[in-house]
Amino acid sequence: MSRQANRGTESKKMSSELFTLTYGALVTQLCKDYENDEDVNKQLDKILFFCFLPRGYNIGVRLIEDFLARSNVGKCHDFRETADVIAKVAFKMYLGITPSITNWSPAGDEFSLILENNPLVDFVELPDNHSSLIYSNLLCGVLRGALEMVQMAVEAKFIQDTLKGDGVTEIRMRFIRRIEDNLPAGEE
Amino acid sequence: MADEALFLLLHNEMVSGVYKSAEQGEMENGRCITKLENMGFRVGQGLIERFTKDTARFKDELDIMKFICKDFWTTVFKKQIDNLRTNHQGIYVLQDNKFRLLTQMSAGKQYLEHASKYLAFTCGLIRGGLSNLGIKSIVTAEVSSMPACKFQVMIQKL
Numbered sequence: 001m002s003r004q005a006n007r008g009t010e011s012k013k014m015s016s017e018l019f020t021l022t023y024g025a026l027v028t029q030l031c032k033d034y035e036n037d038e039d040v041n042k043q044l045d046k047i048l049f050f051c052f053l054p055r056g057y058n059i060g061v062r063l064i065e066d067f068l069a070r071s072n073v074g075k076c077h078d079f080r081e082t083a084d085v086i087a088k089v090a091f092k093m094y095l096g097i098t099p100s101i102t103n104w105s106p107a108g109d110e111f112s113l114i115l116e117n118n119p120l121v122d123f124v125e126l127p128d129n130h131s132s133l134i135y136s137n138l139l140c141g142v143l144r145g146a147l148e149m150v151q152m153a154v155e156a157k158f159i160q161d162t163l164k165g166d167g168v169t170e171i172r173m174r175f176i177r178r179i180e181d182n183l184p185a186g187e188e
Numbered sequence: 189m190a191d192e193a194l195f196l197l198l199h200n201e202m203v204s205g206v207y208k209s210a211e212q213g214e215m216e217n218g219r220c221i222t223k224l225e226n227m228g229f230r231v232g233q234g235l236i237e238r239f240t241k242d243t244a245r246f247k248d249e250l251d252i253m254k255f256i257c258k259d260f261w262t263t264v265f266k267k268q269i270d271n272l273r274t275n276h277q278g279i280y281v282l283q284d285n286k287f288r289l290l291t292q293m294s295a296g297k298q299y300l301e302h303a304s305k306y307l308a309f310t311c312g313l314i315r316g317g318l319s320n321l322g323i324k325s326i327v328t329a330e331v332s333s334m335p336a337c338k339f340q341v342m343i344q345k346l
Contacts, residue, residue, distance in 0.1 A: 017238055028230070055205060059198065
């Protein structure tokens, strides 16, 4: 009977662990895949770095639909508002955390998301031979993909990572430009 | 809490990623399935360990299978297994009438041939879970009409 009792609260936490573990398995698999290949071995980290970005990007491109459909968030008027929505609504909804927004550039086109704890790395330790692996790089891809679908080209990259001994995890976001819809000539 | 959508999308990316890297090399279909299955195995091992840490001891094999069908399945796929059958000699068939990882491609028969790719991870998940509960097994899946599918668990007697 005790099994039934704690199901409610456990199950929410569990589904987060499902995601974390699944992502871990994927990263491990990629590390293995590239280790097998001698030629690629030298550039291991570089390649791994690029592996997660496109995957995250693909996820972001689809995730934004789910996000817009369920969050009831309206149009953002400036980049600051976008930052707020990302941190307070999107991260909250999908990862259950609310990163803080800091370090705005004077021009208002760059900011940092500070993640106090990053659920992706819950069970992770980087082994020595992968010390330069950017483990959570998927997140950057997701952010980039999702924002591209709402006409914003951005750059996202990790500049601090708890896995590498930093105190917090920091993602730097930079606004590049608005993407204009390119209508074929002659169509309105 | 990670949202369900995130897991679904990540799973899709895993499947397409594995198959894309196979296209570039000369890896055959079987290796891809094995790879996905292995990833599932690891996840299953981890999950079951986290999940059973506060539960009562299991009575027997059937009790464990019921746990997989109810609690484990609910956590991962938000529903229970619809039907569990066994011949009492180490073969169990778990039927899910609306399998979460298939629902989005179930509108017609068009993608039926691709269904197996999307089941391999879950086969591993079951095998990994059982393995950490001390049961060695072989898990296979079959689909006849999506989104329903059956997982057959063959217990390997030690």
